[in-house]
Amino acid sequence: MFGSYKVKIEGGLLDKVKQCADVGGYGSVHEFVVHVLEKEIKRVLPPDEGGSTSRELVKKRLQGLGYIE
Amino acid sequence: MDPQLLKQFMHEGKMPNFSRLASQGSFRLLTTSIPPQSPVAWSNLITGMNAGGHGIFDFIHRDPKTLEPYFSTSRVEGPKHAIHLGNWVIPLGRGTAEQLRKGQAFWEILDQHGVSNSVFRIPANFPPVPAKGETLSGMGTPDLRGTYGTFSFYTDEPAAEAGAVEGGQIIPVQVENSQVKANLIGPDNTFRKGSPAANEPFLVTIDPLESVARIAVQRQEFVVQEGEWSNWIRVEFQLFPFFSNVKGICRFYLKQAHPRFQLYVSPINIDPADPALPISTPSSYSRLLSEEAGEFYTQGIAEDTKALSAGVLDDNQYLAQARTVLAEHRRIFDAEFPKFRQGVFFFYFSSLDLNSHMFWRLMDPKHPGYDAALAVQNSSAIAEFYQQIDQVLGEVLPKLDDHTTLLVLSDHGFAPYYRSFNLNTWLLNNGYIKLKNDASLDSSEPWANVDWSQTRAYGLGLNGLYINMRGRERDGIVQPGAATNALIKEIEEKLLSVKDPQAGLPVITRVDVAGEVYQGPYSHSGPDILVGYNRGYRAGWKTILGAFPPEVLEDNMNPWSGDHCMDYTLVPGVLLSNRKITAETPALTDIAPTILAEFGIAKAKDMIGQSVFQSNRTVHQSLR
Numbered sequence: 001m002f003g004s005y006k007v008k009i010e011g012g013l014l015d016k017v018k019q020c021a022d023v024g025g026y027g028s029v030h031e032f033v034v035h036v037l038e039k040e041i042k043r044v045l046p047p048d049e050g051g052s053t054s055r056e057l058v059k060k061r062l063q064g065l066g067y068i069e
Numbered sequence: 070m071d072p073q074l075l076k077q078f079m080h081e082g083k084m085p086n087f088s089r090l091a092s093q094g095s096f097r098l099l100t101t102s103i104p105p106q107s108p109v110a111w112s113n114l115i116t117g118m119n120a121g122g123h124g125i126f127d128f129i130h131r132d133p134k135t136l137e138p139y140f141s142t143s144r145v146e147g148p149k150h151a152i153h154l155g156n157w158v159i160p161l162g163r164g165t166a167e168q169l170r171k172g173q174a175f176w177e178i179l180d181q182h183g184v185s186n187s188v189f190r191i192p193a194n195f196p197p198v199p200a201k202g203e204t205l206s207g208m209g210t211p212d213l214r215g216t217y218g219t220f221s222f223y224t225d226e227p228a229a230e231a232g233a234v235e236g237g238q239i240i241p242v243q244v245e246n247s248q249v250k251a252n253l254i255g256p257d258n259t260f261r262k263g264s265p266a267a268n269e270p271f272l273v274t275i276d277p278l279e280s281v282a283r284i285a286v287q288r289q290e291f292v293v294q295e296g297e298w299s300n301w302i303r304v305e306f307q308l309f310p311f312f313s314n315v316k317g318i319c320r321f322y323l324k325q326a327h328p329r330f331q332l333y334v335s336p337i338n339i340d341p342a343d344p345a346l347p348i349s350t351p352s353s354y355s356r357l358l359s360e361e362a363g364e365f366y367t368q369g370i371a372e373d374t375k376a377l378s379a380g381v382l383d384d385n386q387y388l389a390q391a392r393t394v395l396a397e398h399r400r401i402f403d404a405e406f407p408k409f410r411q412g413v414f415f416f417y418f419s420s421l422d423l424n425s426h427m428f429w430r431l432m433d434p435k436h437p438g439y440d441a442a443l444a445v446q447n448s449s450a451i452a453e454f455y456q457q458i459d460q461v462l463g464e465v466l467p468k469l470d471d472h473t474t475l476l477v478l479s480d481h482g483f484a485p486y487y488r489s490f491n492l493n494t495w496l497l498n499n500g501y502i503k504l505k506n507d508a509s510l511d512s513s514e515p516w517a518n519v520d521w522s523q524t525r526a527y528g529l530g531l532n533g534l535y536i537n538m539r540g541r542e543r544d545g546i547v548q549p550g551a552a553t554n555a556l557i558k559e560i561e562e563k564l565l566s567v568k569d570p571q572a573g574l575p576v577i578t579r580v581d582v583a584g585e586v587y588q589g590p591y592s593h594s595g596p597d598i599l600v601g602y603n604r605g606y607r608a609g610w611k612t613i614l615g616a617f618p619p620e621v622l623e624d625n626m627n628p629w630s631g632d633h634c635m636d637y638t639l640v641p642g643v644l645l646s647n648r649k650i651t652a653e654t655p656a657l658t659d660i661a662p663t664i665l666a667e668f669g670i671a672k673a674k675d676m677i678g679q680s681v682f683q684s685n686r687t688v689h690q691s692l693r
Contacts, residue, residue, distance in 0.1 A: 040231075058138050058139060058614075060233060061211070061215060061216040062128070062140060062217060063218075063235045064216050064218030064219060064236045064370065065217045066378075067531060067629075068235070069235055069610035069627070
């Protein structure tokens with residue numbers, strides 16, 4: 001139920017992913033993909049915990065008022 | 070409604086009904102609140118008290134112990150206790166919505182005296198206070214996600230970056246075989262571990278040749294053409310299978326079908342037919358209203374100003390949405406006003422406020438965001454909304470009899486917002502805020518690297534400046550009493566001497582000290598200093614929550630180009646009546662006593678105003 005999720009990467013994209021993993025010094029394609037996903041998740045989603053969570057959530061809620069960027 | 074604009078439009082013959090009312094009755098400037106922000110202003114009107122009495126000082130308040138900001142007028146919280154079962158979290162009890170404004174609303178007093186009343190969309194009344202009459206909450210009412218409006222924008226633009234933008238979310242999608250599969254984002258699902266947002270899938274089928282798409286959501290299917298808005302679509306978010314769900318409504322706008330797919334979805338509004346949070350009294354009233362007048366935006370600020378600011382909607386697309394909002398309000402008004410026979414009928418229109426914020430830049434060539442090409446199309450957008458409000462007045466005037474008093478009013482006026490003043494950057498540059506040793510300035514993160522053990526003052530909210538006071542703030546260092554007063558005086562003098570080197574104008578024309586202008590038990594709960602900006606200036610976008618943009622002053626290039634969070638004497642509202650107003654300088658705090666006096670009801674003892682029709686008025690405002 002809490003297991004893994006397989007994503008198929010093939011063709012030109014797979015070649016480029018392998019290339020990036022090599023250039024970046026990653027141990028494997030898997031390691032590179034997981035790292036990229038973690039980085040992207042951190043950018044897109046609000047942080048899980050810590051003092052800034054509340055401020056981020058408040059900011060998100062308040063932005064709809066129009067007065068905050 | 071701004072008095073200068075109203076006079077201009079009346080002079081130009083655009084407001085015949087307002088001209089008639091002004092000439093046959095009265096037209097006065099209406100002194101607004103300190104500071105002139107809508108939650109404060111409407112709380113003044115509702116309670117007849119100022120912020121010291123009702124406790125609302127700004128859109129944003131802070132907890133002095135944590136410095137965490139929160140929305141001033143209401144608090145929505147989920148259930149406090151829950152049982153965890155695997156990935157599921159079973160909440161014990163229900164969440165709550167709490168009204169934070171103190172004091173009695175004028176219609177509560179009317180209720181106590183048996184005077185019937187209906188109050189529609191008055192700001193700062195979410196959740197609506199218990200009432201015998203029909204009330205519908207207005208500004209401050211959240212969307213289904215608990216925010217004050219979060220739109221979604223689905224696109225297959227390769228350059229589109231996924232994630233949150235101001236007041237919205239960009240969601241990259243792929244078009245495969247002319248179809249797009251995506252999710253509507255609903256409220257956080259507190260039934261699931263980590264409270265992820267609840268999602269509901271929808272499918273878009275794009276016509277390969279025509280600029281049209283068919284959208285399927287749950288059991289509904291509808292077609293939208295490029296440049297067309299859908300009707301309201303009902304969506305049900307399942308939080309716990311067979312046990313709990315919440316209903317919302319949203320509208321789709323197909324911005325582009327080809328070559329790139331661009332679909333805007335409005336914030337998911339609380340469904341008035343089955344509201345997830347209290348939005349009306351009686352609670353069934355919003356359902357009855359939606360049956361009679363059709364579905365409508367229930368979120369407090371319905372005009373999607375953020376979609377325009379973020380560039381997701383352009384001027385014309387935003388205007389179409391803003392016109393729909395006004396059309397809905399007029400539909401509700403037209404359904405309800407004819408039922409008014411006696412008592413009090415109050416109705417709030419938001420259009421002049423929101424659209425003056427967004428379109429000032431197109432009628433003012435001095436604005437840094439002025440664009441001559443865009444102005445050709447929409448320089449008269451604000452005037453158009455004023456004229457629509459004049460039409461509403463035109464419906465009302467013939468219905469008045471000799472025993473009915475009409476009050477037409479606004480909570481504040483308007484002014485251009487040319488330049489931003491970054492108060493916290495100014496406090497930092499002037500030594501009132503100190504950073505930790507060797508810390509670099511992170512301009513975007515609120516309070517980044519601030520050394521609170523050496524910081525004496527900080528800004529939070531649109532006009533608020535707080536002393537970092539010992540015994541009140543978590544790391545307060547300034548002693549209350551003489552030391553605080555001396556610091557306030559010092560900051561006041563320095564603020565009043567700030568000049569904009571670009572325009573040579575004073576940036577701040579007025580500084581009010583809370584202890585001198587507020588009356589009531591909450592006088593010292595808010596900011597210590599209220600910063601009154603000159604016309605053309607406002608607190609910068611990022612300083613409001615405590616960030617430090619590098620420049621103290623910068624041009625405001627945001628489409629949000631008009632504002633009123635300034636020196637309150639520079640942005641009065643309007644008050645018109647079919648009766649002679651005897652007060653020379655009426656104020657918002659006079660309105661509740663005026664309404665009560667019309668029914669022979671004495672004002673409450675903590676109300677600081679008095680009827681604008683009384684001849685023996687005294688000056689009641691604490692003006693320095």
